[in-house]
Amino acid sequence: MKEFQERQDVLTQAPDALLAERAADGDVAAFETLTRRYGPLMRAYARRLTRSVDEADDVVQDALITAWTDMSKLREGTAVKAWLMRIVANRAVDAGRRRKSHGNVDDHPEAPDNMPTPEQLAVAGSQGAALNRALRGLPAEQRRCWVLKEFGGASYEEIGQTLGISAASVRGRLARARTTLVKEMEEWR
């Protein structure tokens, strides 16, 4: 048990690149360490990109299995965090598309009341709560662009690829989202 603990400590301190290399070579423990390191970030991201916490959890689980399978395709181990986030984004958008094409249950796939509630996201602080509310009020396409940019750190081109639109449309949607959000934040203040 002590040995196991020490082993976990060694891996916990190991840099992303080493863990990615070992995971690509089939080391489950290294991949688990990456999962523990970035899982909460991936989950937070997925929750903002999907319409329910359950869907977000499915997206993260799927994304991790994809990552595990494709690990050897990752060229730069140092880029593993951005790579994981990109997989989550693509999975989340796919999940939305699947829901639309199969979803006869619900004609409003992006209905804001299906977004994670503030309680589920437990947003601390009233300004955070105000931003959360303002985000929920945005059209889905704008909200996605904003989350991909602000939470995922993606470029216009990457966001465009994920959403299947041009980089120019991304730039426009992002500007509209920001205009609305800044205005609502200022009104709130």
Place this chain on the structure above:
Amino acid sequence: MNPTESCGRSIEDLSDYLETGISTDFVHIENCPQCQARLAGLRSLGALAQDLLHDDIATASEAGWLDSVVANLRLETRAGRSIPLDGGALDTLTETEGAVIAMIRAVGDSLGGVLIGRCRLAGDVTVAGAPVEVNIDVSTQYGYRLPTVAQELRSAVLAELLVHSDLNVVAVNVAFTGVRAPLDGAVDEGEPQ
């Protein structure tokens, strides 16, 4: 001049300026009160977004959830070839190559100063009794004597495989692929020279 009239600069341009710090229009932007006010708005929105992300991450970090994700992953992870175990004439027992490699890694990682990289079983492991070589890439921490480390690793791996597999291991080949600087605060039980 009408003070509510827009100076004509778009939020797109101001966002790009905020992100890159570059604009052909920076003389105007830096001197226009309207642009400065909008930049301030964008800046505080950006800061608020990072706060929100931190709150979201804190909420998403339930230990129970991570454990269940990791447990599911274990079911999905590649198992490799099937290695026969001697279970007597009436039984077909096997263990997976993935499990054996994981065992070798665990042994290596628990030795002081050693981190296993690539690990492979060479030979037809699916045939009982066939000769098998274990090839291990190792990076060590600075300060360890490599022949000693190699010998310790070899005996530890052999001992483990003898107990937990029926592989006919004819060699454990250790290749040193790198030397790492000591980790901060890491305590080693081996004997740095």
